[in-house]
Amino acid sequence: MDGAGAFETEIKRLIIDALKLEDIQAADIDSEAPLFIEGLGLDSIDALELAMALEERFGVQIEDDPDKNREIFASVRSLADFVRTQGGAPGGGDE
């Protein structure tokens, strides 16, 4: 697995852990599939909960900008890209 793929897996694990998606494995989540509303069917409080987990883990801040948030939370890939460009260090020791 390349670096980007490993980081996406890490984000998936964080999503599963933060949102307690007990019946889902990291491998079940498509990196490009929609996560919220459709897709996994997560709601906006799940998004907020996830943002708080991302902030704790990577120190990244997500504000209340609807357009930007739609981009950030579009998929695991867009989330991983956002964390990476905000300076969140990939590879938290899980790999």
Next chain:
Amino acid sequence: MTAPTSRPSRARATRASGRWDGFAERGSLGAMRLMARLYERLGRRFSRALLHPIAAYFLLRDHASRGPSRRYLERIRAHPEGRRRLRGGPGFFGSYWHYHEFALQILDRMVLWGHGLSDLRMDHQGSEHLFALKREGRGGILIGAHLGSWDMPRQLAGGHGLTLNVVMYTAHAERINHFFQSLDPTSRMRVLSPALDSVSTAFEIKACLDRGELVGIMGDRLPAGAGETPIVIDFLGLPMAFPLSPFRLACLLGVPAFLSLCLRKGDAHYEAIVRPLAEARKVPRHECDKAAAELARAWVRSLEQACLDHPYQWFNFYDTWERS
């Protein structure tokens, strides 16, 4: 019923849109305009007398809301405490006072927005909690219900320098809200009307709370079409689905949550009630759903008691239990 602490199934309540567009919002706008004029010209006594034919008209005409009203009043009647407060017998005409109460509170809402509090008496219970929050610069979540006139505290919030953001899915409330805005353009209340499919809703609410403002959310209806995680709690003896979101937000952000109602106590006499649900404490994220479920149950118990004390002020004219 137990709460889904881990939400493994992510069940969604199925909601047929349009069921809310019954009595409550179809008839009220035209009725309010007419009543506003009559009240101005002929005064309160005459306007109040007119409510009887109006209530009778809706009782006879509105098939969709009659059944739900009767079934709700049956639940009240099954409870000794509620039964004492009912004025009519069971069956068709039992709903008359339910319709009458609704028409009366529409009249009073209109009076409030047109004349302010000069024609009404407004008592307070627990508003000191909100003033304390304001002094500390902290936000709070007011969780209301379609019991009594929830519009009333909007103006109070403005009058005391409190900023209230009301989360409103305007597909249902837009016309009524527009009408009120035209009556009182200076109202300091803000309507947060998030798109149902927006991931940002919770972020917007958090931003308001971070600024030390109040956020008002209705806790007795699942927004139609929203990806809402419901929690099923016994209400008046039957399981009913409630939105868990307002309570999850309070726990996640560690902000205090309150039951907030404005109930009619007599003619032109209301009481705004703000009741704390629990001490505000930031719950570790993994315990949040469990804490939110506890908060939701405390809110439902409080609401149920208020329903038993004021049974005719329940203004959900659709089958609230059906969707559980």
